[in-house]
Amino acid sequence: MNKLTALFFVIMFLIGTDTFIISPLIPTLQELFHIQTEYAGWMVGAYALGYAIFALIAGPLSDGWDRKKVMLFGMFCFSIATILCGFAFNFWSMFIFRALAGFGAAFTTPQIWASIPTLFPAQKVAKVLGIVMAGLASAQAFGIPIGGLLAATHWSYPFYTIGACSLLVTVFIFYTLPAIKPNLDQKTKTPIFKRYVLLLNSRMARRSFLAHFLFQCGFMAAFAFIGKWMTDRFELSVDHVGFVMFFLGLGNMAGSFGGAYVTKIWGRLSTLVIGFVVSIVCFLIAPHLSSVSAFEGVYFFIFATMGISFPLIMGLLTSLNPTIRGTTTSLANSIMYTATALGSWIAGLIYATFNGFTAVGIFAALCIAGSLLAFFSSGIFPAHEKTKNQLVKS
Incomplete structure (x- = not known):
């Protein structure tokens, strides 16, 4: 079982690295492909858009298939599309290849979350989920700076490296992962989109997913243009930006690993409120800081609160209807990547229109407050809390 945990961790690390790798490369690719600032965010958004569209279909649809085969298909598509990004010759070729990479990831990650409860004993599921989730946090801490160092030699090297490693992982999936046959009960026979209608009939669900959307839109709008802001404001090179991203990734890891401890002390509600308020203040003051170290310090807190808040939000969303958690997770992932695409695009427009990061920070703060x-x-x-208490009593 340890091999499967490691395999899932590595998959999430590679997909997480690929998700965020464009951010420190935006200044380089913008100059190379002659892209205006207001459109540069779509190099981040294309991947998110591909993921968002197909996650709605891939998650519920794969409930009726062998998850191993679906994961193999998704990981192979992800690998090839990522390698092709290294061959991009203009904005639209990069846009298409990034969208295809998102398509592959949309068929891969839902299988991991759905497979863990099947492959591991009940008492180990929470621990394995935490380790696999840490793969995403590790991607920000280590994957992005590694990509930045590779990009210092040539911008295409990160894509070749991630794609090649992903192909190797595809082979490991084939030989390591057992077949996971579907359980064709009545629920899996329910039409895909009818499940979403059933979920969203609730006013509580609609507003909760809106809150999730606003949270992700604000955070990703600010994140997408961190690299460009540091390049414009502090004249940093792409490898130096990578090192800054490493420090910010450590904040995300600290939040991910320490979130359970903080939540135990403060409670879910207080932890989420404090985290959101801290993020709002940080987004407002970050653009006005005069040194790289101060900027890093503020964004460290933002990434730490993100690492704490995201699992709390997912826990709240999956509590909406425990009988269709797979559908809930697919919708949450799709909303997250839709928010990433829209937030990146809006950030590009705002950055170009107002010539800097101040307006982007205000937009992010407003989104978090709205969330x-x-x-x-x-x-x-x-x-x-009522659901949790009922489960404890039972």
Whole structure:
């Protein structure tokens, strides 16, 4: 079982690295492909758009297939598309290849989350989920700076490296992962989109997913243009930006690993509120800082609160309807990547229009504030506590 845990960790590390690798490369690719700033964000958004569209279909649809075969298909497509990104010759070729990489990832990651409860004993599922989730945090801490160092030699090397490693992992999936046959009960026979209608009939669900969308849109809008902002403001090279990303990734890891401890002390509601308020303040002051070290320090707190808040949000969303958690997770992932695409695009427009990061920070702060208000108005916090208490009593 340790081999499977390591395999899933590596898959999430590679997909996480590929998700964020464009951010430090935006200044280089913008100059290379002669892209205006207002459109540069779509190099991040294309991947997210491909993922968002197909995650809605891939998650529920794969409930009726052998998950191993679906994962092999997705990982292979992801590998080839990522390698092709290294051969991009203009904006539109990069856009298409990034969207195809998102398509492959959309068929891969839902299988991991759905396979863990099947492959591992119940008492180990939570631990394995935490380790696999740490793969994403590790991608920000280590994958992005490694990509930045490779890009210092040539911008295409990160894509070749991630793609080649992903192909190797595809081989490991074939030989290591057992077949995971579908359980064709009545639920899996329910039409795909009818499951989403069933979920979103609830006012609580609609407002909770809106809150999730606003949270991701604000965070990713600011994240997409960190690299360009540091290049414009502090004249950093692409490898130096990679080192800054490493430090920010450490903040995400610290939040991911320490989140359970913080939540145990403060409780879910207080932890989420404090994290959101800290993020809002940091987004507003970050553009006005005059040194790289101060900027790093503020964004370290933003990434730490992201690492703490994201699992809390996912826990709240999956509590909406415990009988269709797979559909809930697919919708949450699709919304997250839709928000990434839209947030990156809006950030590019704002950055170009107002000539800097200040307006982007204000936009991010407004999104986080709107997210907090939407969560409170949804009534999900009392409902979640009631559900948790019922489970404890049973």
